[in-house]
Amino acid sequence: MATKNKKLSLKDKYQYLTRDMAWEPSYQKKEDIFPYERFEGIKITDWDKWEDPFRLTMDAYWKYQAEKEKKLYAIFDAFAQNNGHQNISDARYVNALKLFLTGVSPLEYGAFQGYAKVGRHFSGAGARVACQMQSIDELRHVQTQIHAMSHYNKHFNGLHDFAHMHDRVWFLSVPKSFFDDARSAGPFEFLTAISFSFEYVLTNLLFVPFMSGAAYNGDMATVTFGFSAQSDEARHMTLGLEVIKFMLEQHEDNVPIVQRWIDKWFWRGYRLLSLVSMMMDYMLPNKVMSWKDAWEVYYEQNGGALFRDLERYGIRPPKYQDDANKGKHHISHQLWSTFYQYSQATNFHTWIPSEAEMNWLSEQYPDTFDKYYRPRFEHWQKQQEKGERFYNNTLPQLCQVCQVPTLFTEPDDPTQLSHRSLVHDGERYHFCSDGCCDIFKHEPEKYIQAWLPVHQIYQGNCEGADLETVVAKYYHINIGQDNLEYLGSPDHRRWQAIKGNKPLGADDSKDAA
Amino acid sequence: MSIEIKTHAVEPIRHTYSNIQRRFGDKPASRYQEASYDIEATTNFHYRPLWDPQHGLNDPGRSAVRMADWHAVTDPRQFYYGVYVQSRAKMQEATEYNFSFCDKRGLLTRLPDAVQENLLRLLVPLRHVELGANMNNSSVAGDCVAGTMTQLHIYQAMDRLGMGQYLSRIALLIDGGTGEALDRSKTYWLEDALWQPLRRLVEDSLVIKDWFELTLVQNLIIDGHLYPLMYQHFDQWLAEQGAEDVSMLTEFMRDWFSESSRWVDAMVKTVRAESEANVEQLQSWIEVWQPRVVTALAPLAEASVGAPALSEVAAQFAARLKKLGFAAQEIAA
């Protein structure tokens, strides 16, 4: 056969190997094949304008991903064979992993199915292929996380029933409701929520400084899966930016819809990441970077550059960005104080930061830590020394939207708890902030459905009326092992034994005695 | 003494996660088990999907097929992501070698024009069928429940994309990388009468709502006829015309089909064994779709390998069904 034309460019060749395999259907109606593309009001006039965010054919995908996996599992094997858990900085560190496995890993699974769904339902084949690749990547992430933690689970408490807990435990409804919210939305909002707001704008805060922190705390397995996962993330981030630009370029009517989604998902993501702020400032025994610094680099600086870039489309920075920027001085301390009080109902331990750690916090947070937070910790420490470790036995009020207890303060007054409420259909709903209240106002029918853990306990839907029964029976938290104060916990005692400081605790000493 | 304590301190306090313990006891678990069972949320969903308010998220009610626990369906290959990509990486390495061998020696461009045209008319349009299969499997992965089920389908979805790309590259070998041959081939898919029944079948599959029906139609019934017909009989037919080299370029598909049929059969068997209602439901879908698939393939068979080959394929498929416990139908191709 004669070859007349000139050779395809890389870009055109990739299009032949992806979107050109699609065709205009004639035996079924397009809207029956792609029924979910219109109800959100996003107008797409020409899918051909979709710019492929990356050009990875399946053969290259298999090749590169296999190489990554080979490396990763070699490290997991070495880590387990050499009892790598003994080389971490301190066993308190593992509590961050407990939060990660119960709070984050199940979201990766949700992302896998969410992307499989949108990866089927966009009528633009280029976008479908990009979403499907992200889908299978997300499956990779949940599975490698489970495998990375598998060894820790054999040596520490609190990791053992992560998926069961994710569906039930009170604070895990924060990440769960976040993802349920995105997955129950339409395909374009899903991508704005996860690809753009979460992956592009916010996920760096979780994976980059926190994983660097894992490295700094001797956790080879976690840093390896974290960075290996992030190498997929570069593709996901590119998709996130592309999808936003694509929607904005397709039709001017899309701009206000996208802006509202950005406002909503920025705030929702910010609230979710408050859990990460606590991991970074309090749960890493060796500190790499404060939450405040991480927020400045990864949100204020990067987000600033990004939103300036998007100005040309008529997009402004997220509505409650200023409140979030103010919160950087406070949220980690407020959240850790709360979890300290409610450790009887968590699958991880809490503790009072050491003197050296408090000094580090004072340095990092010169305007707020000594003034507002140190006195509280010192007070609790005294109580603890007297044998009266403080636990709060009243159930907290949860925000109807983000489901974090209403523990945050007013953006401009750190002595005043922030609380909003409104009446909808004769019932009063409570919120932690203007950001969350706004989200509710726009879609009350969605948020009145929320499965609020505290309400559910009161309504008797959690296998018991008292907290202890709920925690043990419904949450599967092993009382005295998974929960409560770190000092003196079985994890602590085993760690001391590993380090040869003190003998094992009572429950572990049967054979040694 | 301190040595004893140290030894004791490295003894694991448990061998695996609690959900795996509940299923298999507290003993060391395989990576497949830990990565596949119970990783999907099952309860306390917060919001009903805007795109399907009749169902919840992860609602097993999106299929008429009922299973007490969908984790009963497992992968005989025990693929989790890492094993999956490494297995495919090996296959792609061999395939890459074959493509580059064909390219360097001009094995396709050396073929007579008529044979090249046959490849573009009869083989390469299957890339569109692969894209349909890719969409269908992605759809099942998004809608079905249980980690053991969902991951099977996303692997299958990506495999189909990959095979569609290999088929496309056959045309790129023929046209020297200009895309012209792909355009011609696509016109056959869209306009040539011999493809229209199959294109209709693929488009019809894209609107199937029940995800188990969809996996059954795509992965068992369509593939169960199409792959033997095109990658065995048609492959032989090409060889008879002196185009046996094309075999090198479709080796991936043959290996893939024999591998993936194993999990498809295992899935169908398990679901069938669950209840009489499932037997009836599956049987009724098979009765609707199997004749349609054979009919849709008839013109393609007639234009190449001949009707008897298709009858043979249909008979083999009937035997496969029988092994799975379903009544086989008499279908004249």
Next chain:
Amino acid sequence: MSQLAFIVFQDNDNARYLVEAIAEDNPHAEVQHHPAMIRIQAEQRLVINRHTVEEKIGREWDVQEMLLDVISIGGNVDEDDDHFILEWKN
């Protein structure tokens, strides 16, 4: 306000060559070393050229190989056979 384009690599052997190449092609870039990772940032634009990387590693190099070692990026991506560019356009 400044607009920094950036790329972050795992700190490994591949990355050392990449970082060398990037530093050469982007004199305005700043290289920061963190635990287990290297971050390179530059005002507005950061470019990775295939040719420069190939010079550094002494073999053929596909731009997509970078995907093995990248942890994060900031900026609009422009990728082709010969380069990978991160850029803010406003």
